[in-house]
Structure formats: C-alpha cells, structure tokens
Amino acid sequence: MSDRRIFPRLPLAVEVELYTCGELPAVVRTEDLSNGGAFLVLKGVDLPPMGSRVQVRVVGPLGGGEPAPLVDALVVRHAPDGVAVQFIDKPAV
Secondary structure, three states, X not given: OOXXXXXXXXXXXXXXXXXXXXXXXXXXXXXXXXXXXXXXXXXXXXOOOOOOEEEEEEOOEOOOOOEOOOEEEEEEEEEOOEEEEEEOOOOOO
C-alpha cells in the first residue's frame, strides 16, 4: 500500500477539543499532525461517523496569548484507537 499523503506527518501529542454535531466537546489528543489533517486518539469517546464534519481546536491559548482557531475537518478513516481527520478549507466569502 502506498502512502498518498501530500503533507508530511509529524508525531505530535497535543490536547484538542473535538466538536461533533449534537455532542458536547470532548478533550482528546493528537497522535500525529500535518498541514492537511491529524490522527485523533479517542479513548472513551464515541467515534464520529465516517464522512462526518467535525471541528477541532487546540486546548488553551496559542504562543502569543490569542485563542486557538476552531478548524473544520472531515472524518476520513476509523482505527481501533481513534480517527483520522482531513482539514477542510472554508469557502471564500
């Protein structure tokens, strides 16, 4: 199986808030991260359905003290310990 990723993945464990439709946000952690997406480890959290839209935000303020942005993402893969999400660009207004 070939690796079709456009962006290199970096192993990085960061706490993020996961927002799914109709659910309270859950604090989960990343296993890896790239410019195009992330793998989210979901222990004790229901896996959002494949193809569903979610939102993620880094827990806490960023380096300059500003709040982290809420990022739109699409669930593209399920695994026994979590989900892979692809970040979605918002359409231009």
